Amino acid sequence: MDRPISRRDFADGVALAGLAAWAAGGCAGPYEPDWGEAWGDLGEAADAYPPAWQGLQGDTADAMAVPDALHGRRFWRHAGVPRPTGERYDLVVVGAGVSGMTAAYRWWSQDPDARILVLDNHDDVGGRARRNEFRPAGRAGPLVGYGGPPSAPSPPSPCDREAAGLLAGLLAEAGVGPGAFDGRARYRKLGMRDGVFCDRESFGTDKLVVLRPDWIGELPMTHEGQAELAHLLRDAPDWFPGLSEAEKKGRLAGLGYAAFLREVCRAGPEVIRFCHTMPVRERALTSELISALDAWSMAGPHSFPGFGGLGLRRSATDPSPGRSSGDVGDVWCLPDGDHGLIRLMVRRMIPEVAAGDPAEDVTLAPFDYERLDRPGNRVRVRLSSPAVLVRNDGSADAAASATVGYYDGEAVRTVRAGAVVLACPHGVIPHLVPDLPPEWRDALERTVRAPVLCATAQLRNWRSWHAAGVDRVRFTGAYWPDVRLAPSLDTATYRAPADPDEPILAYLVRPAVRADAGADPRAAVAAGRRELTAVPYRHLEFTVREQLARLLGAHGFDPARDVQGLTINRWTHGVPLGPTAERPAKRFGRIAIAGSDSAPGANAAITTAILAVDELRADRPDSAARSGQGV
Numbered sequence: 255m256d257r258p259i260s261r262r263d264f265a266d267g268v269a270l271a272g273l274a275a276w277a278a279g280g281c282a283g284p285y286e287p288d289w290g291e292a293w294g295d296l297g298e299a300a301d302a303y304p305p306a307w308q309g310l311q312g313d314t315a316d317a318m319a320v321p322d323a324l325h326g327r328r329f330w331r332h333a334g335v336p337r338p339t340g341e342r343y344d345l346v347v348v349g350a351g352v353s354g355m356t357a358a359y360r361w362w363s364q365d366p367d368a369r370i371l372v373l374d375n376h377d378d379v380g381g382r383a384r385r386n387e388f389r390p391a392g393r394a395g396p397l398v399g400y401g402g403p404p405s406a407p408s409p410p411s412p413c414d415r416e417a418a419g420l421l422a423g424l425l426a427e428a429g430v431g432p433g434a435f436d437g438r439a440r441y442r443k444l445g446m447r448d449g450v451f452c453d454r455e456s457f458g459t460d461k462l463v464v465l466r467p468d469w470i471g472e473l474p475m476t477h478e479g480q481a482e483l484a485h486l487l488r489d490a491p492d493w494f495p496g497l498s499e500a501e502k503k504g505r506l507a508g509l510g511y512a513a514f515l516r517e518v519c520r521a522g523p524e525v526i527r528f529c530h531t532m533p534v535r536e537r538a539l540t541s542e543l544i545s546a547l548d549a550w551s552m553a554g555p556h557s558f559p560g561f562g563g564l565g566l567r568r569s570a571t572d573p574s575p576g577r578s579s580g581d582v583g584d585v586w587c588l589p590d591g592d593h594g595l596i597r598l599m600v601r602r603m604i605p606e607v608a609a610g611d612p613a614e615d616v617t618l619a620p621f622d623y624e625r626l627d628r629p630g631n632r633v634r635v636r637l638s639s640p641a642v643l644v645r646n647d648g649s650a651d652a653a654a655s656a657t658v659g660y661y662d663g664e665a666v667r668t669v670r671a672g673a674v675v676l677a678c679p680h681g682v683i684p685h686l687v688p689d690l691p692p693e694w695r696d697a698l699e700r701t702v703r704a705p706v707l708c709a710t711a712q713l714r715n716w717r718s719w720h721a722a723g724v725d726r727v728r729f730t731g732a733y734w735p736d737v738r739l740a741p742s743l744d745t746a747t748y749r750a751p752a753d754p755d756e757p758i759l760a761y762l763v764r765p766a767v768r769a770d771a772g773a774d775p776r777a778a779v780a781a782g783r784r785e786l787t788a789v790p791y792r793h794l795e796f797t798v799r800e801q802l803a804r805l806l807g808a809h810g811f812d813p814a815r816d817v818q819g820l821t822i823n824r825w826t827h828g829v830p831l832g833p834t835a836e837r838p839a840k841r842f843g844r845i846a847i848a849g850s851d852s853a854p855g856a857n858a859a860i861t862t863a864i865l866a867v868d869e870l871r872a873d874r875p876d877s878a879a880r881s882g883q884g885v
């Protein structure tokens with residue numbers, strides 16, 4: 255009876271179904287792949303270094319057991335009585351993603367003596383911005399990549415001045431400046447391009463079409479289908495003559511992109527099938543689940559068919575202002591994507607975490623995870639510790655502090671805080687804060703995050719990609735629609751593979767919403783999440799190898815020999831899928847909300863963190879301003 259409650263005790267039916275499926279697939283526990291030399295010179299240190307962990311990572315059963323139990327209202331039935339740790343902080347942040355770490359960093363920048371605690375349910379910092387690291391034999395240093403969103407938000411993109419300043423400062427420290435963002439230039443110099451793989455799942459046959467001039471004629475479609483696609487790409491008419499620009503955008507905003515193609519453009523089934531996975535690269539969603547306005551605003555010249563004749567101009571309120579998935583190359587800042595920003599912030603706040611020269615490139619600086627949560631630290635990051643309760647001490651109007659409870663793997667522990675920033679998914683917040691104002695609760699509960707899988711594969715070399723003439727390929731219907739080589743980005747000390755004979759990382763993304771599960775996005779998301787949770791890792795590994803073989807087998811790729819390592823990042827709560835909730839405009843007592851669910855993009859994660867901290871700091875009760883004096 256006195257046995258401590260473990261995370262697994264909170265696992266719900268979904269997680270248990272997933273575990274049962276694993277067991278049925280021959281893996282009774284977390285799967286530990288035998289990658290042999292893929293660990294390279296990291297040796298046993300890899301055990302304490304989450305970025306090097308392969309197999310299934312991200313929203314694992316362990317990471318999600320407590321948040322899911324809170325959501326299912328089961329947690330407190332088993333949790334026992336909370337026990338105070340006696341710790342007091344100026345700020346407690348819930349969520350160690352881009353937003354939460356920015357909140358901690360903002361507070362620390364203004365008060366370097368502050369005591370700050372960051373809590374997260376995952377085993378690594380970064381939230382969905384997870385780092386994946388591999389050590390191929392024979393390479394000097396690791397291959398570094400990302401397991402979530404690809405690009406760090408960059409200063410030229412439209413975030414407010416404060417956020418841009420914070421980013422520019424951090425990125426300058428990493429030696430990344432404007433002009434260093436094109437991660438595909440090296441591949442283009444080698445004659446490699448985009449490709450579309452029309453697959454047997456959607457076209458009855460497998461065919462790679464490299465996007466050279468006149469590529470449409472190579473598609474395995476009827477002449478009518480090819481002509482229709484060419485028409486929609488090159489000379490689509492104005493579908494809404496007589497409407498103002500705002501009215502046209504309003505129409506597009508109210509339609510899914512697939513519905514726009516079907517109902518407005520009257521596109522036939524071949525074109526609809528061809529376009530199905532187009533939004534995956536930018537949004538990790540398929541064409542039914544993004545609005546036509548979103549598709550238009552992502553489109554560079556000639557990428558999403560159907561918009562050419564509308565004569566629309568870009569504005570700051572568009573869903574993806576200033577971004578383009580066209581032929582100009584994506585925006586890449588750091589080899590580990592948004593996680594690089596997290597590292598920069600953590601290293602500043604907890605210098606001991608990265609031994610050695612502080613000027614050393616943060617991409618390669620070894621991080622000691624044991625040092626994230628030492629009693630002597632003023633800033634502490636406590637991983638695998640989901641928050642379960644956040645409450646103002648007293649009425650929201652008068653509270654000078656708040657109490658935060660978290661689950662440490664055995665019991666609920668509490669700390670006191672002068673201020674709390676909630677930078678976790680908004681849907682979690684009503685389950686953490688029992689006395690939340692009802693209008694906040696309603697808005698926060700409406701937010702939805704769609705599930706997604708992001709695989710990072712270590713490949714022996716990239717000769718076969720070079721021979722195929724592609725570095726980035728969209729599959730029209732196969733399991734992983736977005737397949738690409740890692741962007742080739744050098745930093746001060748990190749050298750991306752430059753020769754096709756060198757080992758390299760490849761990324762594969764699978765949006766996991768079940769669009770066929772009904773018109774209600776929540777039902778589609780829930781069905782996708784159930785499927786994702788149940789699928790065995792071995793099956794995912796098989797699909798990665800099989801799909802790469804279909805793409806590259808004709809050019810010498812051997813899936814058994816050439817895939818040397820694999821991390822599959824499962825995000826059951828991955829990509830924001832509207833509607834977004836307005837961020838509550840003011841704090842609730844000593845609690846404020848940050849995070850990226852109120853507006854799309856990591857820029858929003860940063861901006862909301864800055865707003866939340868500034869609100870809490872603007873009118874701190876004097877007694878709460880310093881730890882140990884009233885909190």
Ligand SMILES: Cc1cc2nc3c(=O)[nH]c(=O)nc-3n(C[C@H](O)[C@H](O)[C@H](O)COP(=O)(O)OP(=O)(O)OC[C@H]3O[C@@H](n4cnc5c(N)ncnc54)[C@H](O)[C@@H]3O)c2cc1C
Nearest residue numbers: 349351352353374375381382403640641678850854855859
């Ligand atoms: C493939 C991919 C593509 C994406 N593309 C886009 C895009 O196009 N546009 C876009 O807006 N976003 C996109 N995202 C989402 C993107 O990751 C976020 O916008 C960004 O990382 C912001 O992070 P955040 O800090 O707000 O949230 P997160 O990274 O989710 O961080 C929040 C953290 O809080 C943790 N948490 C949850 N509950 C608790 C709890 N009870 N206690 C403690 N911690 C808790 C979470 O587990 C997580 O670690 C994409 C994500 C993926 C995976």
